């Protein structure tokens with residue numbers, strides 16, 4: 001997770017740069033159920049409205065929760081599928097809260113209504129993230145359900161009315177990027193606490209539909225918008241969180257923004273970004289799927305580290321003999337191609353390995369979705385030599401030079 005607002009605050013009100021913080025245990029994103037009332041075109045869990053057999057029972061979830069606590073996991077993000085379809089979701093959530101976890105609910109929002117909002121508020125979630133992937137028809141088409149946008153926006157309003165910290169989660173593609181300004185306008189209209197821009201990852205249906213990924217230039221413009229907005233809100237004393245995920249080039253890109261806009265603070269920002277270190281799959285981020293399989297993050301369901309029915313999460317996570325995890329733990333990671341030579345490797349960590357893997361079968365190849373040009377990352381090769389993005393052939397995407405952003 002790349003916390004734009006936090007870095008912007010450090011640029012506006014500089015404080016001394018502290019040492020790198022090492023979280024006690026990984027954040028666990030837990031897909032408690034795979035069933036979903038939607039079938040989104042990008043869904044990494046390939047969820048659908050069917051019963052997926054063999055999911056963890058309530059008791060099994062509690063046993064795992066105890067182990068996670070003992071392993072000092074600080075945060076549980078309860079996800080799915082649609083987590084509100086799990087009959088025990090409130091009990092599971094309350095237990096997690098009672099044990100002292102920071103508990104987030106990751107939901108499509110369509111099932112949050114007047115009938116259950118009190119129950120949701122009662123849990124005391126630290127954060128509820130509701131996905132909105134465009135306005136009206138764009139969102140409904142993306143999520144393949146007419147009326148989904150209205151239902152999800154209604155859920156946002158209900159959460160606000162009940163004092164729940166709520167955020168919009170938006171997955172950027174070439175098909176919905178034009179509506180980003182309108183989605184950001186909703187932040188003002190409903191005083192929404194957080195905006196999370198998720199870059200498309202190549203997993204599940206998101207991999208099958210990877211040709212819809214945003215052009216590099218589109219991604220840059222989206223980030224420009226978030227940076228300007230966060231900066232201007234902070235200047236007005238408005239504190240809202242803008243964060244991104246799944247493309248760690250966002251760090252160096254912010255550094256470039258600071259070089260132009262707050263040059264006196266660039267050295268401090270560089271240090272902060274290096275302390276952050278970029279991609280943390282398999283280190284500070286982990287995933288347990290609906291069957292109890294453990295993965296380095298949510299986008300690696302094709303790679304299983306072990307199952308919590310057979311071994312403790314702590315044992316699975318700490319296994320020193322797993323090849324992929326060994327790579328994740330290395331500093332720097334054993335990335336290849338332009339990532340290996342990049343001047344920003346320390347702050348981006350080599351970006352998102354699953355995209356490289358899906359395109360090349362090599363988890364350590366360069367990430368094709370890095371939208372920084374070779375010139376920007378400090379290498380001499382021509383950009384034409386880069387790994388191609390999987391854009392639709394009928395677009396001119398490959399013809400847009402990534403350096404032509406100004």
Ligand SMILES: C[S@@+](CC[C@H](N)C(=O)[O-])C[C@H]1O[C@@H](n2cnc3c(N)ncnc32)[C@H](O)[C@@H]1O
Nearest residue numbers: 042043044080081106107108131169200201206
């Ligand atoms: C799998 S969903 C589960 C929770 C809930 N059903 C929802 O849609 O919010 C969790 C989040 O992951 C996002 N997501 C799903 N597939 C993705 C992909 N391939 N790349 C990036 N984000 C993805 C969704 O948009 C959603 O915000």
Ligand code: SF4
Nearest residue numbers: 036038040043081108
């Ligand atoms: S992204 Fe969420 S709402 Fe969409 S199909 Fe997947 S689990 Fe369901």
